[in-house]
Amino acid sequence: MAAELALEPRIETETGGRIPGNKGMWVGITCEFVEFAVLFVVYFVARANFPDAFQQGADKLSRESGTIITLLMVTSSFFIACSVNSMRAGLRRQSIYWLVAGLIVALGYPVAKYLEITWNLAHGINGESGIFFTVYYYLTFNHLVHATWGILGILWVLVRHLFGGYSAEDYHGLEALASYWHATDIIWLIIFPMFYVLA
16 A cells, blocks of 8 residues: 555546546555445345344444444544645645544544444354344454555555655645545445444
């Protein structure tokens, strides 16, 4: 991911518009979407075959934990978008502050996930508790892995930013990070209702 964030060429469309970030990051985002599309197919196949297990399983999860994680993801995405907008306006210091805020909020996600899993295990909910929980753990752990890569990416971009790696004319690495984090956020916004609300 660090290598992808370091690539800085602009992506121009045929109509003269510009796609944010860089090609390497968009390849990574596409792979992420394909991976989760396959996992969502697994979810719907399992749900179609075991509707009662999914109905009963959702009632045992902590909706508060899912809601907190959702708020953390959306808020950190907003802060990182503010960082990009500030850099675009030439406000480097403000951009760094927003990025630090985005990192701090993003770090709340693995903490909240750890507390949720601890709560689950204390209530006898593990990967062997039934098909619903097997799918739930597999999908949410995969998302946590991608979010962890995103957090490492935020750290990498922040270090580059602190050392003057971006300017109002050249901030594509920051944009690439924002694109990846927004993609990871979008995936969570699909996962959240699938397990915590609609099941």
